[in-house]
Amino acid sequence: MDAQTDRPADTVVVLDFETTGLSPNQGDRAIEIGAVLVEQGKVVARFQELMNPGFRISSFIASYTGITNSMLRNAPPCGEVMDRFADFIGDHALVAHNASFDSRFLDAELQQIGRTRSGAFACSMLVARRLYQTAPNHKLGSLVEFKRIPTDGVFHRALADSEMTAKLWLVMLEELRGEHGIDPVSFPFMQKLSRTAKGAVPRLLERAAR
């Protein structure tokens, strides 16, 4: 397996942002980053830091995340945290639930400090939409419940959500290996699966099987 072009899907950084809103283009900023480094299917490192966006967060965000203005008052600024986080992710492949959201914030925050990422993104939500077409919906919490993945009951905090996303990701990889006979599962295959029309998913899985 080519280390650069065909990386294994079980060695990734799974990340999750809590933010002041939905769009960095509208001035929203990150307020917390959580991530786990997964190597060969095992969590080997964790990253979690609050960061001060430089303005007060709304009561909605405080209520939604449990992160308050007083918690952020003495937190380091976004740039300082993101510089450390960029070192944490290195050139690893990246995974997030609804990756288009987290990739926008990651790239916007890195741009603020003149850094970039090299790792490609995959989206656990898009893969889950293909694999679990009978799930009631594809919210992270619903999928965790659907797959009976144990949790500590914490939701909408960055590290907890990244841990749950990592567990969901590994469950999907295990099903692709065990039930569909695809081994090894490469990161590019997961990206391809996430972009395959739902009706064509069975044929893709069949072709990829041993």
Add this chain to the structure above:
DNA sequence: TGCCAGGCCCTCTTTAGGGCCTT
């Protein structure tokens, strides 16, 4: 004052509209 995300994906589609998902 009024407006305000963006990408994916389905369908009563493709010269479009609206729900889902993330905070």
